[in-house]
Amino acid sequence: MDEFRFIDRSATNAEKYMLRQKLFHTEAVIPMWVADMDIMTPECVIHAVQERLLHPILGYEIMPDSAYVAQIEWVREHHGFEIKGEWLSYSPSVVASIGCAIRALSEAGDEVIVMDPVYPPFYSMVRDNNRQLILHPLKQDNEGIYRFDIERLRAQITPKTKLLLLCSPHNPIGRVWSRDELLALGELCLKHGIRIISDEIHSDIVFTPHTHIPITSLSDELLHNTITLIGPGKTFNMAGFSISTVCIASDELRTFYDKEAHCVHFGDGAALSHVAFEAAYTYGEKWHRRLLQHLECNVQRIEEWITEHPQIKFRPPEATYLAWLDCRELGLGDRELREFFSSKAGLGLSPGLSFGKEGSGFMRLNFAVPTEVLEDALSRLSGALHG
Numbered sequence: 001m002d003e004f005r006f007i008d009r010s011a012t013n014a015e016k017y018m019l020r021q022k023l024f025h026t027e028a029v030i031p032m033w034v035a036d037m038d039i040m041t042p043e044c045v046i047h048a049v050q051e052r053l054l055h056p057i058l059g060y061e062i063m064p065d066s067a068y069v070a071q072i073e074w075v076r077e078h079h080g081f082e083i084k085g086e087w088l089s090y091s092p093s094v095v096a097s098i099g100c101a102i103r104a105l106s107e108a109g110d111e112v113i114v115m116d117p118v119y120p121p122f123y124s125m126v127r128d129n130n131r132q133l134i135l136h137p138l139k140q141d142n143e144g145i146y147r148f149d150i151e152r153l154r155a156q157i158t159p160k161t162k163l164l165l166l167c168s169p170h171n172p173i174g175r176v177w178s179r180d181e182l183l184a185l186g187e188l189c190l191k192h193g194i195r196i197i198s199d200e201i202h203s204d205i206v207f208t209p210h211t212h213i214p215i216t217s218l219s220d221e222l223l224h225n226t227i228t229l230i231g232p233g234k235t236f237n238m239a240g241f242s243i244s245t246v247c248i249a250s251d252e253l254r255t256f257y258d259k260e261a262h263c264v265h266f267g268d269g270a271a272l273s274h275v276a277f278e279a280a281y282t283y284g285e286k287w288h289r290r291l292l293q294h295l296e297c298n299v300q301r302i303e304e305w306i307t308e309h310p311q312i313k314f315r316p317p318e319a320t321y322l323a324w325l326d327c328r329e330l331g332l333g334d335r336e337l338r339e340f341f342s343s344k345a346g347l348g349l350s351p352g353l354s355f356g357k358e359g360s361g362f363m364r365l366n367f368a369v370p371t372e373v374l375e376d377a378l379s380r381l382s383g384a385l386h387g
């Protein structure tokens, strides 16, 4: 079975396809925006769901311990971090958990540190919960690597700063934060009584030689100062199952979080999601390895293409299947840049500005597609640049 062949999703309710007209004013774009893959979900997941459907009753179900154990073993094997079963709880969405965690660990009016650019719901979750954003700009160093500035961050902290919203690995810039970077952030937060919410949904899409380090694994103090959000949605292309977990080692933080989660009644999730989750973490290893190889080939292909089109700059991501294209040399405003990609190149990308002010002049391309789709996209872009 070739998982990486083209599969037409237009007959499904795939968001990436259904919203083309609304977002790009045409259906004629190759949609390379929302972060799911145009790559088949592992057969072990599909098979587990089919098996479950042989039983004709789909009532309320609870997430079985065996499903949590499967995730615990995956995290131990892939990230060297030992999670205890009682630290984990079910969540239908990482973003929903971010909202709950914000409410659990801060009060209205408190300040939350968010790095710019970042996945847009980081901003909306802070604002919509009536907290104040402290925007910390990520800047590229001489080698084009995005960094935070720990001294500037220190200076931005006030007595009202209660939370750091960490994206690790970071969407959209594709950084895998190093041990030293995480330690510096962790130390700063501990010193100022700032709790950490660490969104690690992209932690399994990491390219050699980089290694994802859960910030909570760095010390006992950080273990008890952090809420970590993980899930199989990105790893196994199964976001449609709406299942993720929240990992909280501190009894105190877990009590605060559970109270908020209880208020919105997350419940225990859906029968088919439970079996999909367990099958993915139990049997998905081989598929995941092939996926990383495929994504690495796509990164290489983009790099080759960039050498022939130096007006666009690109640094291969350390993690995620998202290419952060620096289009500033094209000399277009953000609106024109968006228009150029959708109307002229026929590509539906995410505009950099939607990730924050620092994203101006950038576009984010989702390269989790079959090779032939990437080739089509790159040749469309070549045509638009030369035309």
Ligand SMILES: Cc1ncc(COP(=O)(O)O)c(C=O)c1O
Pocket (backbone or CB within 6 Å): 035, 092, 093, 094, 095, 096, 119, 167, 171, 199, 201, 202, 231, 233, 239, 244
């Ligand atoms: C950093 C990050 N967090 C969370 C999500 C979405 O998670 P969920 O669908 O579980 O809410 C995404 C999706 O792109 C993401 O990139």
